[in-house]
Amino acid sequence: MYALEVKSLTKRFNAITAVDDASFEVPEGSIFGLIGRNGAGKTTTIRMMMNIYMPDNGEVSLRGVKVGQDFKNRVGYLPEERGLYKKMKVLETLLYFAEIKGKSGREIQKKAEYYLKRFDLLDRKLSKVEDLSKGNQQKIQFIATILHDPDFVILDEPFSGLDPVNTNLLKDIILEMKQKGKVIILSTHLMDFAEKLCDHLAMIDYGKIILKGSMKEIKAKYSQKNVSVNYEGDIAFLKGNPIIEKIENFGNTTGIRLKEAHQTQQLLKALVERNVTVKKFDANDISLHEIFIELAGHDIENGKEDGHA
C-alpha cells in the first residue's frame, strides 16, 4: 500500500488550470521528488495535499483514508516562500510551531534545543528572529518543520538560498529521516538534487504529470539508448554515423544517444578504432535533466524564480 495517493487532482484559477488531473503515488519510506519548472503546479499540488486549497476535482488519501486534520498533525511542511514572526524569539517560535501541531512540554523544548545545537544556533535561542541572518532564519524554519517529529515531511525547494555547508547538513538530516522510515516529499526544480536524493518521483509540467515511477525504473527505461562519455580526441566522425541519433555536449561529459539499445558495443568499438582516449564510458546512464528535456521539450531555467508556483 502507498503512504499517500494523489488521485486526479485538478485545480483551476479562473481560466488557468494550475493542476490538471494529476495522479501519483508516494510509497512508504521513500524520498519522493515532485519535479518540474517554476510555475508547473508543484506548490498548488502540495497545497491541495495539505488541505490548504480545496481541489476542484480529485482527492488525496493517506493510507487509504482521505487526508484531513490527522494528516496535518503528522506532516511537517516547509513552503517555498517562507517567513517567520520577526518579533518572536527563536525558541518561542519553535515551540509555537510545535504547539499548533499538538506537541508541547519539556520534551519538545529539549528537542528544540538539540536541533538548535546541531544547527549551531543554541546561543541564539533567546534572540529575536529579526536579528538573525537570512540563512539562520532558514535553519529555524527547517527545525520548525521537523521538530514535532512528523511522519511525513514536505519540503518545497528546501535548498534555495542555503550555503553549501548547510545544504549538506540538510541533506544529512533528510537521509536520517528516511532511515527512520519517514516519508519525505521533495519538491524542486533542481534536477541534480532530485536525482541524488529521490528514489521515487513524479514529473509535472503545465499542471500535468508527464512522468512518474521509481528513479531506477525511469532511468532504466530512458537510459537504454544513452551513453555518457568522457574522452580525449575528436569525435566529430560520429556525426552522420547511422547508429547515432543525437550527440549532446554537457561540458565535462558528452551524452550520446543511439538509435538502438544494443549498439553500445559498436559505439565503443568505433571510438577505440579512431584512437579516441575513452576515460569514462557509462552506458545506460541518463540524467534526470536529460529525461526532462526529452519529455517536456524545453530546458529548465535553473535557479530562476518567477514567483508563481
Place this chain on the structure above:
Amino acid sequence: MLNNRMLAVIKRELREKLLSKTFIFMTVLFPLLMFGIIGVQILMRTDEGNFKIDLVTSEVSLTTDFQNELTNSDLNKDGNYTFNFYTMDKAGLDEYLITKKKELLDGKINGIIYIPSTALKDKRIEYYSKTPKDISLSRRLSGPVNKVLIDNYFNNRNLSKEELDFARKGVDFAGFKISKEEGIEEEGYGNLVLSYVFTFLLYISLLMTGQMMMQSVIEEKSNRIVEIILSSVSAKELMAGKIIGSTITALIQMAIWLSPIMMIISTTWIALPAEISFNITMNHILYLLLNFGLGLFTFLGLFAMMGSIFDNPQDAQSGMWPVMLLIIIPFLMAISMMENPNSPIANVASLLPFASIMIMPVKMTVVEVPAWQLILCLVINTATIFAIFPIAGKIYRIGILRTGKKPKWSEVVKWLKYKY
C-alpha cells in the same frame, strides 16, 4: 469548536499584544488622559482662583449697602473673591480707570464693577476687565448685586419681608432626571462627561485594535508565514484564534481604562461634587464591555478580511475606507446625539449593527433605555457576527494565500464563488 490549535493561536496573540510596548503604553496612558479630561471639565465648570474686584458706586449709601452684602456673602468668605469698595461719579471713574489700567492688564486686579445710581432704575451696571465675558463671574455676582438693587428699590415702599424675599430670588433651573426605577433624582452633568469618555474610549479602542489586527494579518500574509501555519491549522481556526485573542486584549484594556470609573461608582471614598456625580451602575459598565466584545468580533472580522485582501499596509490603508466609515459615522452620531438622545435617529442608530457598539452605551448613559432595547441590541450584534463571518471568512481564506497585484473589488466579490 475551541481546540488546542486555536488555543495556541490565541495564546500567541495574547502574548504578542499584551506584552507589546504599545499596549502597555496606551493602557497606562489613557486613564491619565481620561482623568485629565474629566479634571479639565470640572475645572472649567467651577470657579477657582482669587478674584480681586473693585466695586465702585456713585453714591455712598449704595457703597455701604454693597459692602454689607458682599462682605457677608459666601463669595468673600470662601476667599475666592476680594472686594474693595469706592464711591465716585462717572468722571471720577474714568480717571480711576486710567490709573488702574496697568494693574488691570497685569492681572493685579481682575475687574472693576461700576454701579451708577441709574442702576436703581434700569439695573444696568458696568464691568471693566481684561476678560469682560467671564461667565462664572457674572453668574456668581448677579445674585448679590440684584439683591442690593432690589432692596434699595423697594426700601421706601411698604412691603413685607416675604414679598421682598420672593422678589429677590432669581430663577433656579435645577435639572431632574426622570427614570423608571429610582424615582426622580437631581442630575448633574457627570453623565454627560461620562458619555464623552465612553465614546472616545470605544472609538479609540476600535480603531487601535482593528488596525493592529489588520497589520498582523498583512504581516502574516506578506512574509508568507501563513502558509506554514495553514499546514497545521485551518484558515477558520487561525482567523477565529486571532480574533478571540484580540478581543480579549481589547476587553482587558477597556476594563483597565474604565477601572477609575468603576472605582468611583463602587466606593464612597472618592466623592465627586454632586453636580458632576456619575449616575451609572456596575451593570452599565458590564453591559458596555459585553456589547463592545460582540461588536469587536464583527469589526475584527472585517479588519482581518481587509488585511487579507492587501499585501502591504499602504494599499490596505487606502482600501479600507468602507470599514473606517462604519466606525467614524457612529462616532460622530454618538457625539451629536448626546444633545438629543431621544431623537428617532438616535433610537434607530442605537440598535443598528456596527453603530450600536458606540451609540448604545452612550445613549444609556444619558437617558433611560428600556431593557428590551438593550437585549435586542445584543441579539442584533450577535446576529451580525453570524451574518458577516461566512463572507469575511471566505475572503480571508482566499486572500491570505493570494499574492501579486492588488485585486479589484469586483475580483474580491468573485472570490466568494471560489471553491477553496
